[in-house]
Amino acid sequence: DTGRRSALESLRAARDALESRVRERTEKLASLNEWLQRQANLLEQSHDAICVREAPDGRIVYWNAAAEQLYGYSRAEAIGRDGCRLLQISPSLSMLDGLQRDRYWEGEVRCTARDGREILVESRQVLMTQPDGRWHVLETSRDITARKEAQERLRASEERFRSMFEQALDSVFVVDSAGLCQDANPATWRMLRLSRRQLVGRPIQELLAPEDRDRLAELQAALARGGTHRGEWVLLRGDGDRVPVELSASILAGGRWQAVARDIGERRRADQERARHLQEVELLNVRLARSLAETHHRVKNNLQVVAAIVETQQMMAREQVPSAALDRIKHHVLTLAALHDLLTHQAKGDREVEHVAVAAMMNRLGPIIRTAVARAEVTWHADDAFLPVREAGSFALLLNELISNAAKHGGRRIHAAFTLEPATAGSAVRRARLDVTDDGPGFPAGLAPEGLDTMGMDLIHSAATLDLHGTVAFQNRPKGGARVVVLFPLPEQPVPATG
Template identity: 30%
Template structure:
């Protein structure tokens, strides 16, 4: 550079001198001293300006100054291009380092092999798996590292290379550094050059013991690696293409400047940047055509004028202050300046100002400027938009999330944190797949793919919260800019509950109406029939209800029942509840007894507008009550007769035995006085004893026949159950263990039968049950009698003081020496248990 300067001093070269100064710039760049480019360009600029002093006397000062100025501009343009090229090279170097770092950070074992089965590249995990470093592995053949598996591995490599198709999920053995044999799952992928030809194989191996996690990590790593390689490759191609275009442009510019100064003027006039030159007093000495077009002033109008003559005073003062700072710094300074255009609108410019050396060491200030007004406005609009968006989502009651193209949360509002139970720090960076049920996570990628083609999605799913609970949500997904997505999420728990409750309520009401055996009718306020359910039509044996609609309902009744029906309707009209029991045959003429209830139906304003009539068929109930009364009367008479007969037999036997005892005592005295009389008396006593034995035998026969009363007990209970069975009467199932029943005495049988009859009668009259069970079984050393129904139940404590039936049952149980337990709840039926201890049963049988 000193030689060039001396050459310029000894023999001034004119405008071509700046070409020689490009040589040290290129040498500095070639030897990778890019940090010296700016200082070197500054020194060259100073030398060019010094050389301007010794310019040829035959060249006009203005031309020499212009030539030197243009040389300085080209010098700095070249400097900027070289710095950009250097930065691009550094980026490529860092990218390569990042790739190796990325490979080393992958826990999977990664090998890159060529066609000769030589390892081109490996990560730390791969080298560590065989106890070596990456440097020791790379360049080695597989036979040197895996002698046993090399042949098969080479065959697989050649197959992948020849076919160009990858092989996945291959299970292969290998020996770790300790000599232990382990198994890995390997994927072999073709390694292609830029032309697409397969030059090797990339092998990714994962220890089978961590198969699931390793596969997921490998899959994610491969995707990220491919994406980054594609991005870096694309950036590299764009950089190379840009460098090629810039280099071609530079060459064209150099050729143009060598050919004629007019080419340089054309270049400046067509430059997208505003260029100008000032002297130290702030007067303009040059401006390009773009400057003239923007500020509507020609070179003739502005050359020689200062900023104070062209701009408002405050603007001119700020420009002058910036110019002084550049002269003081002596280096290139980047500034933002605001200048008004001729229409009065202020524009923001980014300006690069630098010092030039003119003739006689006169310093000039050069500058290039770019209008960034629209960019500033866009940035400000973007900031305002983002602030408004942030404020909006902060106060939004729904959960708002922002996701990247891989489904990772990047933004959330307070409602979103509350919905999932995470803090904002925990949620940002987490995958949305973590909020899905494990069996539903496969749809996450599918939905993201649908979003990538620009279609918004709306769907419902359940979200998994931090504590493991799930919550139903409604999701609206829509694409945003820069590959991001927005999710608006609403908790629909209450809505789901309301919908489910409504569905259950409607279904329940429909089932009640359709399946109810009662005759349900809707009447108008005048008592005309408007509706009857299907169960009621079947009960009334009505084939076509349309002929009866709008007819007077009270006309269905006759005599006193019609008067009762009319009175019940009047009570319901007045807002009360009318009820009566009446007789009304079916359409086919079958007799039916009905228990009728009439209530008002209210409209939205609370005014009765219709009447609801519910009629229950109690015909079988009536018949069962009558049959039960007859059965109880017959049983009472039979038990009284048996009790009387038993008492007679008992008294006669005792008297006869007492008389025989007296005779035997007499015989004892006669044996010493008159043996003949004593023998006669003894024979008479024996005869009487035989009669007693006969009577006792007859009594025993009766008792033994009573042992067979289990059949009679079953028969009586079965008859009673059949008599009670009706449409609205409980249907009792009889379950008697013959062995248990045979251990009961006649008295106990009588009491058991009475308790069962009393309980069944109470169930018939009060429970409204549909079914019941009467059982007698041996359980845990005792006889257990159980009577159970599925009726409405009652409170035993409330009825204990006034329930005669319960008191009768308790009294009979006490006579048996048994434990009586009555269990009942409202809506859950009633159960009566009588436990007769086994020893008590045996004692009774012995008596």
């Protein structure tokens, strides 16, 4: 009995120990399963596409949700398929060598999604050995297509900027936050007669004339507040010569600022010469005043004769002279004839005709312009203002050219408006605005009209900038159609005659 009880106790002890080990292993297995489930959840929640392929046949055995979203194939469609064939991947030699040598490779892989899109991914691949001796490749991938395209656009943009920077006719230089010249284009080297090596790293203050150096702090403070600057400065060349410039500055990232400087020395000399010439012209006008009415009449007749000759030449020599070119010349001549006709009427009451009413001039030019663009409806409006005779001629040619261009390029409803803008604070000079709009197709995307080398564009720029001393802008209207805006300083207005 004693031996039997001892044996039973031994069996109970063995049973208890076995049950304890079973419970322990069961708990460990449950814990392991829980850990594996967490890992699986992490894989499914990953933003990176993750797949596992058998080696060496490449058969897919795992495919997470991010892979479904990236490549467009569901898990059921991908499992069991050859991953390289499915995604049209051609493994590179570096990929194969890396996996064989280091069991690891990373790089960029170009593949094709289910919808045919070509995708560039950043891939990391690890070669792993399973307990059963089989080899698997664990691959994580991230779509970098958009990033690469953005980088390429940035690179192309930087190249375009650098090309413009290098080829600009104006001086362009960049100053860092410490006030040192960081970069300068070839135009700056030539203007200041210094090499790039002599400019880069040089305090910008050393390039300023002594009387302008105190203004530098004000300029930098204005730029630091996010503003811009435009004004006239005097720079010093390497040989000590002074060069007056018109300088435009704007802030850049990191406290740097960029300036564009244009040599205005020649312009100042031209202005002085122009002033001297105008004084001479005024003296001559006194002598010519008595014959002004007769001259206007004679010029009008001569211009009409020229228009008739051009029209005859157009009919007789079509193969040698473009008809459109002769039309343009004819209508410009008729425009000048109409202006001189208006001057003739004014000269009957005032022998010294110096100014022309803009509204009267536009009303006189209306029938001629409408004849030239018969297929379009032309309307106009003009505020009360006067232009000197010289500017009036340029204005008339400019108006005719802008309306003709609008009609030529598809405008059916064209409106020309001459308005006066209020004087800005601190300035007594008012600006005049000529606004020509149409309902045509507008300017083509990517086309810069001001860069076209045509007779019409030369006339527009010459009249707007050289004769009227203004600016011209080419725009597309939000509701369709083109807009050309000419802004120029309004000359001093004549004093109204008092009875």
